Amino acid sequence: MTAATVATKNVTINGTSYNFAGTAPTSTVSVGIVGSERTVTNVAAGRITASSTDAINGSQLYATNQSITALAAKPVTFAGNTGSVTKKLGETLTVKGGKTTAGTYSDKNLNTVVDTSGNLVVQMADNPVFTSAIIGGTTTLNSSGMTITGGPSVTTTGVNAGSKKVTNVAAGTLSSTSTDGVNGSQLYATNQNVATNTTNINTLKNTPLTFAGNTGTVTKKLGETLTVKGGKTTAGTYSDKNLNTVVDANGNLVVQMAENPVFTSAIIGGTTTLNSSGMTITGGPSVTTTGVNAGSKKVTNVAAGTLSSTSTDGVNGSQLYATNQNVATNTTNINTLKNTPLTFAGNTGTVTKKLGETLTVKGGKTTAGTYSDKNLNTVVDTSGNLVVQMAENPVFTSAIIGGTTTLNSSGLTITGGPSVTTTGVNAGSKKVTNVAAGTLSSTSTDGVNGSQLYATNQNVATNTTNITNLANTPLTFAGNTGSVTKKLGETLTVKGGKTTAGTYSDKNLNTVVDANGNLVVQMAENPVFTSAIIGGTTTLNSSGLTITGGPSVTTTGVNAGSKKVTNVAAGTLSSTSTDGVNGSQLYATNSNINNIYNTGIKYFHANSTGEDSQATGLDSVAIGMGAVAGFDNDIALGAGSVTAETVATKGVTLDGTDYAFAGVTPTSTVSIGSEGAERTLTNVAAGRLSETSTDAVNGSQLHATNTALNTLGDRAVQYDLHEDSSVNYGDITLGGDTYNQYTNEGGTTITNVADGSAPSDAVNFSQLTETNNSIQNLYTSGTKYFHANSTGTDSAAVGADSVAIGMGAVAAHDNSVALGAGSVTSGAVASSGVTLAGTDYVFAGSNPGSTVSVGDTGAERTITHVAAGRLSETSTDAINGSQLYATNSAVNNIFNEIDGLQDDALLWNETLNAYSASHGDTAVNKITRVADGDLNEVSTDAVNGSQLYATNQQVEGNTTSINNLGDTVENIYTTGTKYFHANSTGTDSSALGLDSVAIGMGAIAANKNDVALGAGSVSGVTVGLQGSPWAGPTMRLPGRTRPARSAWGMWAANAP
Incomplete structure (x- = not known):
């Protein structure tokens, strides 16, 4: 989208105004819109002159940027006795000094030598060794390690996370000898296992064992006692599912057990359940298809589990004991380390300090300053002392603190202690304390603290105890007389067959343990059950009778279960009756309703069993099954009739003549059917035929009209017919059957066809000839103001909404434009900004949606007569050569200014061993505009002429006063004082x-x-x-x- 033409006449750079060429543009060329700018690619390098209006390509601007970057990077050099420091334009060089006393210096970091010229050279160790170092005012490095005030510390006592999270912790090795820290995902996985164990244990603890007879069941949890009692009983129908009862010759009831019994479920000891899912002990372990749940009992004789990142083995006590031993050893080592002092040695003498004690390191008075990039600066004060200054932010290749702590580009390493390096954190067999609780999840890499691992260990210990207790807790099987206990893994033998008579319980069953330890089950003659399941579907218990898939009679009521309830007595019919009614009563009611439904109301009858009609519109009427009168005042007559919204039809145009209708403002609709289910309306009287008539017309009236039309005969052009003889309103064939659609022969000529003007008008031969000639002209000579002289390959606009103009031009990408023969577009490439002199500059139009190409690789074109583009932070205008020329001129001026600045700078004179103001052939020059220097006992500031003048004036005044005083004294000495001689x-x-x-x-x-x-x-x-x-x-x-x-x-x- 083009914008209004904007003239850009000049630009001011560094106070200098530069005029542009092409400052009176007559129009604008736009290759995009705001937010959808296009990159103009394949632009040939434009001419760079004061009068150039050529477009500039990226390589030219890149060269300028490179020049500017080099310019910005070109510093002014300030030299000292040895070495130098450079400052770029805009930066500040601060030269400070401070008074200090000479002394004996440590050979651990500094060295002084006198070079061949007699200069004192101060040298700093490449790998200095410090007793202690404070970085940034909060980070302390000493022989104990690194401590950050209010943050973590890594010292010889271990790693203290300072109540912060330790994140991005790699998964530690899990083994009997591993001392690696573990991350949140590892502890999370452990906790998930613990949680699973806990759930399984709780499930096992609360899941009872179910003991089922031929009828009835009873449940007992682990630890509870199941008493199986029997009694005399009569013979009956026996289950073929394991037990059989017979009466022997002595009248005893003998319970027989199948040699290979089949159980759906078995409850042992009231607490152990065996079923298809496995074994579950209430209050104890379970071994099911979902896993093993120790049920808060010990699991003994556990083989040592594999310790790995993928291991799912359980671990035994010896493995955890080994871990605890390592923890105890670490605790001892830490306590020993705590009481072992650190020895701090100077060039002469040593001092020892324990952890927790304070080592005071004092120095002399000095002022802060910005120093060379080698950490030290030297100045000579007015007394001739050499003052050594240390950078506030020194740069070292490596630093050794206290002889044990090494800090270098790889990180921090403490000999015999922790390390924090690029390879990770190694706690050095020390504790990592004050670690914030890490996130526990399957993806967490956070370090976890002791409380989190302690909670996990507590859960593991609890589970271990529960599993062990569960394994050692026996099941007790008690009969009416005698009992026997069995642990998990042992075998309980229950036998049936002939047995001796005994005293039997009246609670259905009796069991005795014979001399061989077998449990004998006896059945009562009149058993009493809490619940009974009959035939697998009928349950009888204290709540009532329930039949699976059938009726139920329970304390909550009677549910017929979708079944008939027969033989129901007639219930009382009254407003307060709660009796059930039977079919005959409901039949009588239905007969009364059917009489109305079947025979209808007098003069109003309908024969249907379908859905009722709906009159949803205000004052509407719907008559007939399913009839719908959906709008106000509508009438729907007949089953299934549906009214539609009223549509006014005001007239019709026939053969160019408009005919207006009467009744053009209908208020409602009468429907006698619906779409696809219309009805014939018969016996309609002939309606009045007039301009104002709103009567319905019948078939005879329309027949008369049709007859009149048919008399037109062959004089009219008629529509073709379909194969079924219906009218094909889409086709008209002239000339009958004489036209051949393949040879275009035959047919009928339509003459005297007027020039078509409307979009749907037929056109005559002269109009078509003119169009053909125009098309031919387009192809051979082009369109007005748009011509191409080529016989080569046609252009191709491949991308969506793309434009390709010129022989062989290819617009290959969406919205791209290829201008000129052979021009080919490339994919849009975003250029977000550039960094010049350390400053990032963001470009406008940095997200191009497409490109405009005026050439191809190796066949670029120059874009000329480009108006000077706007120069602003948001401008996306193309720039011309004159604009870039102005930029380059400004850059050259800056270079000249820098060269002049260096010529006029105050430079160090190696011969004089001082800064010299002499330049060229002039030996002596003034230094002007010197600010007042501080006048105090420690000042090393330069003083200006006004300050020296004031001092000279004071000295001159003092000299006069002293001379006067001398004369007065001399007078007193020689002539005395008035009245005193x-x-x-x-x-x-x-x-x-x-x-x-x-x-x-x-x-x-x-x-x-x-x-x-x-x-x-x-x-x-x-x-x-x-x-x-x-x-x-x-x-x-x-x-x-x-x-x-x-x-x-x-x-x-x-x-x-």
């Missing part, structure tokens, strides 16, 4: 005592608070040069009175 070149005065004052050449105030005034004065010694010590009164000073020990050049007096 000394004229001497001798020794300076000395105030030795605390808070003392000494004024005058050589004056000495030696004691606390002393004052020595005058040249040569010494406190406490002299007053003046010639005086003597004064011990006069106190010296008053303003604000207080205090003792005064002074040396004065004159006598002292009390001061006011």
Whole structure:
């Protein structure tokens, strides 16, 4: 679907505007619609110039993308003393340092050497060994293993899943020596087996054994006692299914047993049932066609089952004991490991710590930074110290933690402990703790935890115990006198035949155990049964009598079982009667109804036994068996008549003339039949024939009309007839039988045929000639605005809704378009996006439904005069050469900018061992626009001119102040202070005592608070040069009175 023409005149890339060619398109070519775009394939490479309007193919844009990708991948290189780091455009290079003290370093990871140029080279081990490492702030690696805060741990004590699921666990080996972890599907399979065992056991426990006589049954569960009693009885009809009774010469009833008895079911001891399904012991084991159920009993003497992924063998106690021994050994090893300390050794000295104790590792002060891709960075601070920095995210080929934990590309391995590698998780004979419960299903690969396996083992142990108990629990067979017990597998012999008389129970049977241990069964003369089955179908019990497939008389009522109930007395007929009625009573009622049904109502009769009529429409009438008046006011007359919805017929057109009908708004329908079962309506009076008549017309009226039509005779063109002489309204044959359909000879010419105009009009010869000429012109000279000059193979539009134009063009796929001779379409190929400089770009039209081809492989065509396509995230327009040219020009500019950037970059000077701002022939250059650096004791930032200017100003001010201060001091020294002068070149005065004052050449105030005034004065010694010590009164000073020990050049007096 085409869209409105959109002119695209230019594009701006990196601040530069690029003009396009073909910026005034006059129309649009569309090869699809939104959501069903097509790929244009086999496009020849278009010309790439500023004026090109050629279409660009994928290989050209690919070359541009490759260039852009290479450009984005071309970095700026920053070099250090040794090595370098590269940064791409847009990335940030952070250079940081930090003060640290020199020390003795471990030879486990770092090494320093002085190279031939005198540079200090810091080297890092390819496989560093650390006592401990913290990754990402939460993952700790040390000699104990790996620990993730709030997550799993893999240490020398085992694997702790941290209350998380262990997923994708491969199925562990199941054997007596296996220590593999098992996954959810394995435990699920075990649990399914346990569940099956439990079900079978419960079924066995609650399934009784049924003991059946010739009539009657009794059931007993395992553990219950079945007492079989007999008594004297009379001879009778005997079952041929195992037992026979005879009366011997002494009047004793002898029960005889078949030598090869046949039982449908047998209940032994009241709890063991034997039938076609197998053996079931109530409360004990069962062995049936559904399997073996141990019934919560022990199963002893079990051979060791095969342990494999496909084994269905039971396992015995020794196999489980071996597993438990392994668990006990692991527990001992874990406890021993817990109390064994870890030894941490430095370059000098060692320290040991047990699991649970804390090892403190301290370091010096340093700042974080982004370092080289070899983990370390070196800087020299202002004091000349070499500062070694460690990457926040170091990259190692392999790391050994604590001498036992190895971390490399294969995963994590702890010597003597667990490992987590690409081959799987090996617990290293350690526990995997805190494992979240894994999913239990036939497809689960989750790891399972101890509680899940414990639950399974508990179930297995319970089943094992139940199976063992079941196997060791005997069945007790008790007679009226004596009893005998038999375990499963032993044989109970029940014999019949002559026996001695005894005291018999009145509960039908009596059994005695003879001297040989045989159970003798005797039958009562008047047996009492809880239930009796007679003839295999009639059951008599406390609920009543039930006949399978027949009547039943039970406590819930009488069910005739679809049989007749005969000889029923006439029941009372009243509103409260609950008596059953007999046939004669129902017959009398039916006779009354039949009289109405058979003879009808006066003047209204119907002779039918079918379904009733239905008048479903409002005010409708339906008369007759099955008649249906389905719409309002309809009338259905006669059996099976069905009314249809009213249809108005307003008129008819005959020979071009319209005739209007009367009665064109019918309100309802009268039907005297139904579709396929119409009726003849006879004795209809001749209706009025007029323009307004709505009367029905009869056959004679229509006959008169037909007679009038028949008088047309041969003057009219008539329809052909079928073989049965009925009219064939589909054919008209002109010229009688003279036309030969094979030779096209004969027939009749129809002349004076006007030009046909309507779709169904006949056309004359001139119209057909014109059409033929047009078709010939199409084939030889093409259609207006559409021509092809070729005599080759026709085009082929093979795909659904495809278009193929041009000799030999093939549109082989649905919705595809092949334009031009020899053009062949290919399958649509989706191009979802591209990654440039590490950034993913998603294309619009990334799910093409079909393709447009303008050529074939090796015979591509150039698509010219392509308008500049819209450049946007969602554009699916084709782009022309000028647009790609603009892109390429922008790319070239970027390359030039990068080259200029590298020329102007601050680069490392190997000779100066520093970054140099010199470029070309200029030895000295400014570095401008330097931000204010931090001014503190640890800062290594560069300072700018304004900061140095401020410092210089401060220094200059300080210099002036210092000079002024020096002059002032000099003035004081040489000329004194106002009102305070000394004229001497001798020794300076000395105030030795605390808070003392000494004024005058050589004056000495030696004691606390002393004052020595005058040249040569010494406190406490002299007053003046010639005086003597004064011990006069106190010296008053303003604000207080205090003792005064002074040396004065004159006598002292009390001061006011």
